[in-house]
Amino acid sequence: MTTIVALSMKKRIGELLTEALDRAHASGDLRSVPSPVWMETPKREGFGDYASAVAMTLAAAEQRPPRQVAELLVRHLQGADLIERVDIAGPGYLNVTVRRDAWWGVVSEVLEAGEAYGRAPASGRSVQVEFVSANPTGPLHVGHGRLAAVGLALANLLAVAGDRVEREYYVNDAGRQMRLLGESVWARYCTLVGRETPVPEDGYQGAYVEEIARSIVERDGSRYVSEPRETALAELTTLAYERLLDEIRSDLALYGVRFDAWTSERELFRSGSVERAIESLRAQGYIFEADGALWFRSSALGDEKDRVVRKQDGEWTYLASDLAYHSKKLEAGFDVLIDLWGADHHGYVGRIRGLIRAMGHPDERLRVEISQLVTVVRKGKPVPMSKRTGTFITLRDVIEEVGRDAALLTFQMRRLDSPMEFDLELAKEQSSENPVYYIQYAHARTAGILRMAAEQGVNWQPPQESDLARLVLGEELGLLKALAAYPDVVQEAAHAYEPHRVAYFLQELAGLFHAYYYKHRIITDDRPLSAARLALVAAVGVVLRNALAIFGVSAPERM
RNA sequence: GCGCCUGUAGCUCAGUCGGAUAGAGCAACAGCCUUCUAAGCUGUGGGUCGCUGGUUCGAUUCCAGCCAGGCGCGCCA
The missing domain is CATH 3.30.1360.70 (Arginyl tRNA synthetase N-terminal domain)
Known part of the structure; x- marks a missing residue:
C-alpha cells in the first residue's frame, strides 16, 4: 500500500x-x-x-x-x-x-512514506526520453557523459513526478558513418595481414579501430581478404559496430544508465518503416522530387528550408530514417517526446518539428532539450574531441579518474543550456571538495548516528508526537522546512524539466544537516529528546537518499 | 550574413509565471577535533547582474539594438 x-x-x-x-x-x-x-x-x-x-x-x-x-x-x-x-x-x-507545531508532522510523513516521499500521484501522462543515441562508431566521450547524466536524471525526475517514462537509445547503425567505420576497420585489418591499405580520408583514425582489427585478426586470421571485398566489408562492419555497441552498453552500465528500449536504424529500413513514413508524408503533399533527389517540404511546416530525404545516388539520408523513427514514437501514443541533443544538432530541430506538425500534433508534444557542449580541458589546455582524429577523452576515462558518482553529479551542477568546461586535473584535485562527497557524507552521517542509536538501544520509532514537540531549535525547524519543501522542489523541477534544481536542493539540505550535527548532540541522556532528534535524522536520511536516487548517485552508509 | 545558446563575486555556477537588502560552492583570510565520522563546522572580505534604450508602481528576470564567446547554417550524422 x-x-x-x-x-x-x-x-x-x-x-x-x-x-x-x-x-x-x-x-x-x-x-x-x-x-x-x-x-x-x-x-x-x-x-x-x-x-x-x-x-x-x-x-x-x-x-x-x-x-x-x-x-x-x-x-x-x-x-x-x-x-x-x-x-x-x-x-x-x-x-x-x-505554526510551529504544524511542522512536526513532516517527520512522520517522511518516515511513513519512505522511498515514496516526494513522489507525486500518477499524472496519467506518458513520456519518452531519448538520449545519448551516439553512433556506434567509437567510444562515448565526455559530451555523451553529460547527456547520459542529465537524461538519466530527467527521466527519473519525471517518473517521480508521476509520469510514465520510457528511456530510449536510438542506434544509428545504418548509413554513411557505418560504412566509413567498416572501411576504416577494413583498412587496418588489411594492413595488419600484410596488405598495406590506407584508412579512407573521412574515416576513423582512432586507436580503437586498429584494436578491433587486431582482435579480428587474432580470431579469424586473414580469411576475409580471400572473400569478395563487399562481403568482407559487410562482415567487418557488423563485427565492428556490434563490438562498439557492446562497449557503449557496458560504459553506460558502468555509469548506471539503463534504457528501456533500443531502436535500430537498420531495422527501420528493413521493416519498411522508412518507406511507409515517406509515403505517408507524400500523401499529404510534403514530399516532392527535384534535381534527381527526393525532398521533405519542411519549409511549409516552419523549417528554414526544404530537406533532402533521398539523395541523387538513391541513398536515403539520416533524416529519412529519423522521420520514420519519430513517426513511430508518435504512433506509439506518447504524450510527450523528449529528445536530448548536443548543441551541434540543434539545427536539426526545425525539420523534426516539421514532422510533428505534418502529423497533426501540437508543438508541445515534442520537446528538444539542447545540451551546450562540454569543453574538456587538461591542465588548462583544451583537448580536441573528435572521433575521427582519435584524440579525445572517453566517458570511461572520466569515470575512472573522478568516479561515477562525482561525474554524474558534476554534470547536474549546471543548467543543461549552459556551456561547461570540464577540467580533468581540477576535477581530480577537487575531488575531496566535490559536492557529491559533501552530500554523501551527510547521508553517511545520518546512517552512522542511527547505527549508534541501535547499538545503545535507543528506541525512537515510531516517533511520538509528544517527543517531536521537542524539536524547537532553529536548526531543527530549518531542517523540517527543507524536508517539507522536497515534494515542491521535485514537482517544480519536473515542471521546468530541470533536474539540476534538485541537485541544488540536495546541497542545501546536506549543509543544514552538517551544521545541525556539529552544533547539537542527537543522542543524549534525555531519551524523549533523543528519540525526536533521531526521527528527524532518519527523515533527513530518507530525503537525501530519495533525491540522490534521482541522479543515480549512491547513498553510502559509511564513508 | 542568418538562427540557437551563453554573459551574475578572483574561479565554477544558482537565482522560483517580473517583486523585498542579488545567493552558494571553490579559492583567500581568521578560528573550531576529550563529541553520534574534521570528506565537517563558525566567521570575514569580495558585485556598474556584458552595454544602451524600452515596457512597468517595480527589471538580473520581459522586449529591442549593440558587444563578446560557443554551436549550427551539407544531397554528413
Missing part, C-alpha cells in the same frame, strides 16, 4: 489563501475573480515561511493600493488552520508564518 502523501505545506498554505480570496470575493470585499495563487519561498529570513505577491497582482484590477488589498486578505485569513501569523511587508507582500 503506497502512502499518498498529503499536500505539501506550501500547497496547503496556498489553498488557505485561495479560500480566503474566495471568501473575500463572495463577501464583496474583492471585485476581481481570483485565480489560483502562487506561493513562493522568501529569500530572506524574517519574511515568514511562505510569501505571496497576490495583493500586488490584484491591486491594478481593484484600483486600490496593494497594501490595502493585502489588509483585507489578512482579515479573511483570520483563524485559518496552520497559520501562526500573516504580515504585510514591503510593497504588499503577504508573509505567512506557519
Whole structure:
C-alpha cells in the first residue's frame, strides 16, 4: 500500500489563501475573480515561511493600493488552520508564518512514506526520453557523459513526478558513418595481414579501430581478404559496430544508465518503416522530387528550408530514417517526446518539428532539450574531441579518474543550456571538495548516528508526537522546512524539466544537516529528546537518499 | 550574413509565471577535533547582474539594438 502523501505545506498554505480570496470575493470585499495563487519561498529570513505577491497582482484590477488589498486578505485569513501569523511587508507582500507545531508532522510523513516521499500521484501522462543515441562508431566521450547524466536524471525526475517514462537509445547503425567505420576497420585489418591499405580520408583514425582489427585478426586470421571485398566489408562492419555497441552498453552500465528500449536504424529500413513514413508524408503533399533527389517540404511546416530525404545516388539520408523513427514514437501514443541533443544538432530541430506538425500534433508534444557542449580541458589546455582524429577523452576515462558518482553529479551542477568546461586535473584535485562527497557524507552521517542509536538501544520509532514537540531549535525547524519543501522542489523541477534544481536542493539540505550535527548532540541522556532528534535524522536520511536516487548517485552508509 | 545558446563575486555556477537588502560552492583570510565520522563546522572580505534604450508602481528576470564567446547554417550524422 503506497502512502499518498498529503499536500505539501506550501500547497496547503496556498489553498488557505485561495479560500480566503474566495471568501473575500463572495463577501464583496474583492471585485476581481481570483485565480489560483502562487506561493513562493522568501529569500530572506524574517519574511515568514511562505510569501505571496497576490495583493500586488490584484491591486491594478481593484484600483486600490496593494497594501490595502493585502489588509483585507489578512482579515479573511483570520483563524485559518496552520497559520501562526500573516504580515504585510514591503510593497504588499503577504508573509505567512506557519505554526510551529504544524511542522512536526513532516517527520512522520517522511518516515511513513519512505522511498515514496516526494513522489507525486500518477499524472496519467506518458513520456519518452531519448538520449545519448551516439553512433556506434567509437567510444562515448565526455559530451555523451553529460547527456547520459542529465537524461538519466530527467527521466527519473519525471517518473517521480508521476509520469510514465520510457528511456530510449536510438542506434544509428545504418548509413554513411557505418560504412566509413567498416572501411576504416577494413583498412587496418588489411594492413595488419600484410596488405598495406590506407584508412579512407573521412574515416576513423582512432586507436580503437586498429584494436578491433587486431582482435579480428587474432580470431579469424586473414580469411576475409580471400572473400569478395563487399562481403568482407559487410562482415567487418557488423563485427565492428556490434563490438562498439557492446562497449557503449557496458560504459553506460558502468555509469548506471539503463534504457528501456533500443531502436535500430537498420531495422527501420528493413521493416519498411522508412518507406511507409515517406509515403505517408507524400500523401499529404510534403514530399516532392527535384534535381534527381527526393525532398521533405519542411519549409511549409516552419523549417528554414526544404530537406533532402533521398539523395541523387538513391541513398536515403539520416533524416529519412529519423522521420520514420519519430513517426513511430508518435504512433506509439506518447504524450510527450523528449529528445536530448548536443548543441551541434540543434539545427536539426526545425525539420523534426516539421514532422510533428505534418502529423497533426501540437508543438508541445515534442520537446528538444539542447545540451551546450562540454569543453574538456587538461591542465588548462583544451583537448580536441573528435572521433575521427582519435584524440579525445572517453566517458570511461572520466569515470575512472573522478568516479561515477562525482561525474554524474558534476554534470547536474549546471543548467543543461549552459556551456561547461570540464577540467580533468581540477576535477581530480577537487575531488575531496566535490559536492557529491559533501552530500554523501551527510547521508553517511545520518546512517552512522542511527547505527549508534541501535547499538545503545535507543528506541525512537515510531516517533511520538509528544517527543517531536521537542524539536524547537532553529536548526531543527530549518531542517523540517527543507524536508517539507522536497515534494515542491521535485514537482517544480519536473515542471521546468530541470533536474539540476534538485541537485541544488540536495546541497542545501546536506549543509543544514552538517551544521545541525556539529552544533547539537542527537543522542543524549534525555531519551524523549533523543528519540525526536533521531526521527528527524532518519527523515533527513530518507530525503537525501530519495533525491540522490534521482541522479543515480549512491547513498553510502559509511564513508 | 542568418538562427540557437551563453554573459551574475578572483574561479565554477544558482537565482522560483517580473517583486523585498542579488545567493552558494571553490579559492583567500581568521578560528573550531576529550563529541553520534574534521570528506565537517563558525566567521570575514569580495558585485556598474556584458552595454544602451524600452515596457512597468517595480527589471538580473520581459522586449529591442549593440558587444563578446560557443554551436549550427551539407544531397554528413
